[in-house]
Amino acid sequence: EPEVTQTPSHQVTQMGQEVILRCVPISNHLYFYWYRQILGQKVEFLVSFYNNEISEKSEIFDDQFSVERPDGSNFTLKIRSTKLEDSAMYFCASSPTGGEQQFFGPGTRLTVL
Amino acid sequence: AQSVTQLDSQVPVFEEAPVELRCNYSSSVSVYLFWYVQYPNQGLQLLLKYLSGSTLVKGINGFEAEFNKSQTSFHLRKPSVHISDTAEYFCAVKVTGTASKLTFGTGTRLQVTL
Numbered sequence: 001e002p003e004v005t006q007t008p009s010h011q012v013t014q015m016g017q018e019v020i021l022r023c024v025p026i027s028n029h030l031y032f033y034w035y036r037q038i039l040g041q042k043v044e045f046l047v048s049f050y051n052n053e054i055s056e057k058s059e060i061f062d063d064q065f066s067v068e069r070p071d072g073s074n075f076t077l078k079i080r081s082t083k084l085e086d087s088a089m090y091f092c093a094s095s096p097t098g099g100e101q102q103f104f105g106p107g108t109r110l111t112v113l
Numbered sequence: 114a115q116s117v118t119q120l121d122s123q124v125p126v127f128e129e130a131p132v133e134l135r136c137n138y139s140s141s142v143s144v145y146l147f148w149y150v151q152y153p154n155q156g157l158q159l160l161l162k163y164l165s166g167s168t169l170v171k172g173i174n175g176f177e178a179e180f181n182k183s184q185t186s187f188h189l190r191k192p193s194v195h196i197s198d199t200a201e202y203f204c205a206v207k208v209t210g211t212a213s214k215l216t217f218g219t220g221t222r223l224q225v226t227l
Contacts, residue, residue: 031212043157043203045214056214091156098212100145100164106156 002026004105006092012111013082021077021108023092031098032075034067036060036088037107043091049075050098082112115140115206117218125224128196134189134221136178136204144206146187147215148178151201160202163187164209174198199225 005024013019025032034046047057049067066078075094079086089109093102116139126132138144148160161172168180178189187204204218 033214035215042219043205043215043217045216048212048214050212055212058214093215095212099210100207101147101159101162102207102215103159104149104157 004092004094004103006090006105006108008108009106010109010111012113015084015112016081019079019082019110021079021090021092021110023075023077023094023105024073025075025092025094026096026103027073029094029096029103031055031095031102032067032069033093033095033102034077035091035093035104037091038085038088046077046090048098079110082110084112086110087112115144115208115216117204117206117216119204119218119221121221122219123222123224125226126194128225128227129193131192132190132194132198132223134202134204134223136187136189136218138185138187138204138206140185140206140208143209145209146178146180147205147207148172148176148187148189149203149205149217150174151203151220153200157203160189194223194225196225196227198223 007022032049037043047061048055064080089107091107092105095102118137146163149157163180171177201220203220205215
């Protein structure tokens with residue numbers, strides 16, 4: 001069964017550094033999402049992406065964040081200058097039509113020191 | 114805007130006992146409803162979903178949920194839990210007919226003991 005994959009599984013970085021989190025959505029899906037979960041808290045929406053454009057973003061997704069689909073398979077989340085409060089589990093999700101179910105990847109745990 | 118309330122942050126239960134995890138939602142438009150499970154140090158796995166039709170939906174691992182529009186609830190139930198059901202359970206909603214985001218509740222930690 002096809003699934004969403006994410007790399008790396010765990011990333012440790014110093015405050016102020018740039019990080020890129022990578023996702024490979026399911027191949028025939030058209031809608032892509034990033035969510036994050038700070039330890040012990042609920043899953044929060046960051047951004048959705050369709051047709052090479054951001055379709056929706058939350059207030060969390062400020063100028064420090066960007067997303068890109070650099071080729072036909074990868075979907076990336078970049079944080080330009082990480083802060084301590086960016087430490088969280090970041091989940092990528094994809095959906096074939098955007099209408100119903102979203103399929104989640106296993107997540108990348110980001111630790112900012 | 115949509116919101117989801119999971120009133121129980123933790124639910125302890127003995128193995129083979131029944132369990133109900135509560136979820137209430139608020140939305141001015143029609144929504145789809147989902148339950149996701151997160152095992153320790155793992156990602157989110159879909160347990161079940163309500164899109165339309167029968168209000169009683171069955172999911173994986175013996176779980177089921179009932180959509181109650183008048184009470185805006187979507188409670189998750191299992192008649193007999195196992196130790197392996199110990200996990201975090203998240204209720205989520207999504208506006209129908211759009212490619213919009215999922216809005217999650219704060220989660221309920223189900224702790225099954227012998």
